[in-house]
Amino acid sequence: MSSNQGTNQRVISGMRPTGRLHLGHYHGVLKNWIELQHNYECFFFVADWHALTTHYEDPGDLQQHVTEMVIDWLAAGVSPGSATLFVQSRVPEHAELHLLLSMITPLGWLERVPTYKDQQEQLREKDLATYGFLGYPVLQSADVLAYRAGMVPVGEDQVSHLEVTREIARRFNHLYGREPGFAEKAEAAADKMGKKAAKRYRDLRKRFQEQGEEESLEVARAMLDSQQNISLGDRERLFGYLEGGGKIILPEPQPRLTPASKMPGLDGRKMSKSYGNTISLRTEPAEVESLIRTMPTDPARVRRTDPGDPEKCPVWDLHKVYTDASQREELYAGCTTAGIGCLDCKRPLIEAVQAELEPIQQRAKEYAEDPALVRSIIVEGSEAAREEARETLEEVRRAMGLDYLR
Known part of the structure; x- marks a missing residue:
């Protein structure tokens, strides 16, 4: 199955809640988010569960940290009118998808993630012999795959994490993509595009599958991406049908490499709270x-x-x-x-x-003077994110045979 299908105009990115942000965050992450929100459908989230993978013994004032960080996002120019801002723990579908994906993820995939042993070495004072720490790449995968995002902005050091996500999506699609009556459902989905578009889709599919025309494949993909009158599930079904495979339930996200942060700290080292060399926003x-x-x-x-x-x-x-x-x-x-x-x-x-x-x-x-507004932005964004994640979970449950009481 190709890794290029799906909602390529959707971007997701998250940040652990550490309280107030500094200039390193602004130049390294937020300025990129501000640019992306005007060109893509963006989901930006507070990764509060991820904070517990390394700080479960002393979570600190998570609520305060979340609020302060979201205020800094908004103040920097991240707009709730242009992007969906939400808190990870307010979307329980992340946890359910994490659980379901953990059922199919080989242990060796997690143990070979480079940062697994690196962080254990760097944080030797902490007991990180926990499932939460070992399994956080699966939770990261759930964060991305719940929204079937096409792109994830990452630094070069995070590409290996995203590759785990891609492998998990690939394995899931291989195991569960052959739904009963797939071809009939794909044909019905094509009809929903309208007579002219359906005819063109079938022609492009035939030319790709019978003559191997890569150009026809790319044209058909672009056509599906631009369709407004079909559901996300039907869109993924048509992507899989186009290429002769099964339904692409969880599209493989692509990394969008972000420039390495060049924000030096007050002592010449990289700006970081752990070095005490920051200027807060x-x-x-x-x-x-x-x-x-x-x-x-x-x-x-x-x-x-x-x-x-x-x-x-x-x-x-x-x-x-x-x-x-x-x-x-x-x-x-x-x-x-x-x-x-x-x-x-x-x-x-x-x-x-x-x-x-x-x-x-x-x-x-x-x-900061209007906490009710900040809370409403978080609540509304979390509800909007949950609607999207819920749709993915319905597809995942159906594929895994878990929809029998629904």
Whole structure:
């Protein structure tokens, strides 16, 4: 079965609730979400169950963390009018699909996920010999497959997780895709497209299956993606029928590689809460100034009259994010000739960060003062997500023979 079928215009992505977000989250994830929401059907969720896979002993104030994170999403520009925002644990279909997928997932697939042993090593102080930790790639798979998403934005280090999802979907379709009366149901689904579209679909299918015309296959796929008057289940049935297989119940999602976050922290390392080197999206302007003014610089530049090397200075890494090329050229010359001091170099950076954060902080203040609005966004988004997940679960239960009391 091809991995390209399905709802390719649907995107899903999630984030563990860690409370207030910082500039690394904004530049590494949120700016990408904001762009995607205008071009695709997007589902963005708070992965609160995933937080428990490594922090089950001390979950902290999850409710507060969820609320603070959603406020930062909204303040950054993620819009509930353009994307569906929801909380994972408010959609119990994720848990049911996780359970059902775990029945068919070989243990070896989970043990070979690279981050399984890596995280156990990194978090040696925690007891991670739990099923929840071993099985979190199956829960991740359920998060994606519940919405039959075509694309998942991931960094290169997460591609292996998505490959597990693709393998699970492939195995599920192989085991359960041959529903009784499949061909008859596919033909009936084609008729729902209308007489002209149905005729064209059948012609393209025949040319692909009898003459091997790859172009006919691609045209037919595009045609199915654009159909508005058939259900998602019928669409997946027609994708499978097109290629001569069974029904594609769970489409294999494709990775959408996102650029590696280039947001350095205040000490030159990657910005991360665990390093304590962050600037929060809601850090007050005065504190932003204080944090940047006290950043370490080139250790060889002891006195104001000593020339410096920007490439050895953490401040310079931030300039690469916030400062245009012509201004960087001036700052570079000033540093290497001792024409400017370190505080002179930091001033335009302080102003740029403050300017970026000002509108975000104003919106965050408005949302923080209206918790009922934030709650309603989460509740409404979760209900909308649950409707979509429910439809997938009905197909999955039917395929696995679990719909006998419904």
